[in-house]
Amino acid sequence: MDESAPSISRARPKRNRQHLCINSTPLNSTSHSEQSSLKGGLIYLPPLYIYIYIYIYVYMNIYIYIYIYICIYGSNIFVGGNIANNIFVGGNIANRLPAILQLVDFQQGSFPVRYLGIPLAPLKISVAQFSPLIDTVTDYLNAWNTKSLSYAGKVELIKSVIQGVQSFWLGIFPVPKTILDRITSLFRIFLWGGKHAKVAWEDVCLPKKEGGLGIRDTKIWNNALLSRTLWNIHSKQDSLWVRWVHGVYLNGGCVWTFVPHNRDSQLMKRLVLIRDMIVSKFSSIAETTTYLEKMIFNGKLSSSKVYDLLRLKATPHAWMSFIWKDYIPPKFSFIMWLAFRNRLPTYDNMIYLDVANVCPFCKGDPETVPHLYFDCTCTGQLWNNVKDRLGISRQMASLKSVVKWTQRECKGAHIRAKATRIAFSYTIYWIWRTRNAIRFDGAALKLDEMFTHIKYMVYKVLYSLYPTI
Known part of the structure; x- marks a missing residue:
């Protein structure tokens, strides 16, 4: 290549600047170095596919100069020969495209191109x-x-x-x-x-x-993940793209005060929205950046921490700490979660089905979550049997009363506390399972068998926790 050719990193006329992307497949992917780079450190190229973004400058609408600098194995190679190449053109240069294709002897590619499964295009990615x-x-x-x-x-x-x-x-x-x-x-x-x-x-x-x-939440998670890009711009991470953003968009300004224009990219507009959402949580920009600096782990902003900052908040529930225990099988915990939220599909919660609302156990009162746990005479008797087996004499006829008593009397992680929580969770689960069997399969109600199943499951879980006892 002509050594007198101007480097693409030098100053050039701003008039008629267009973008060109050239995609080349490697000569031999098995012998490439792990990372090739565009001369001058302008872009890092992956080992399997080489994507080179260069500028085309038109002087007096007559000459087109294309200089490609690529370093493979430490040698300069002009892209051509027997390599399969595609040229991707963005911008209004359709009238010059035939001359460009003839000059470089490439085939014209079409956008979007895919890299690692991600679509790449010079314009906004469509839905x-x-x-x-x-x-x-x-x-x-x-x-x-x-x-x-x-x-x-x-x-x-x-x-x-x-x-x-x-x-x-x-x-x-x-x-x-x-x-x-x-x-x-x-x-x-x-x-x-x-x-x-x-x-x-x-x-x-x-x-x-x-x-x-x-x-x-996918919307909030999208913003939390993109907040890393916002922080990289703020911290002026050493990358080509960040330097480009500072040169083209910020022009020496600050990302925290940047005001986007209508013509700016969708990414920059979204980053500004994320920035404003984060800043709204604090009294000043300085307080915002100080807080975010505490979320840096291994040199990267924690997306999980930002998600927790942006998400909706709710009042903590005491019963949640009772439900989610590592020694309680998850399917038991989930049914308890629905029961405590009163969202089990009992017939009072399924009015749209237009069916008779009768408890399948006692055949008398309407079926509701409070009735099943433990206002019903049948399920109440079952729960009393479980309590007697655990040595509990306290009268607890509702879900919340059980949690309140357990948190006061069964604190800690000793075997009795775990046995109580396991027995309670499985009682809730087995009542619901039996209800479905009676309602949909016509099964007979057998309280003794239900009690036996509950005892067996409690012993099974406790044995897995304490095999030597």
């Missing part, structure tokens, strides 16, 4: 181009819908797998509300199995100590 994200989430959910999963199992899958998959996209793009609402709808249908949700999704997304299930 339709987020379809791979929707398809990935849908494929996971459809695969699991064929399994016999409990509510608790579905919650763990959403939290650990699906939200991990979507986080890859949410940390890169300001995802449109339409897409986020669709993902939330898929989660809701997967969890509840139909259009009738037992608990509002806003409550499901609360932390467990505040009465929720700890599933993250």
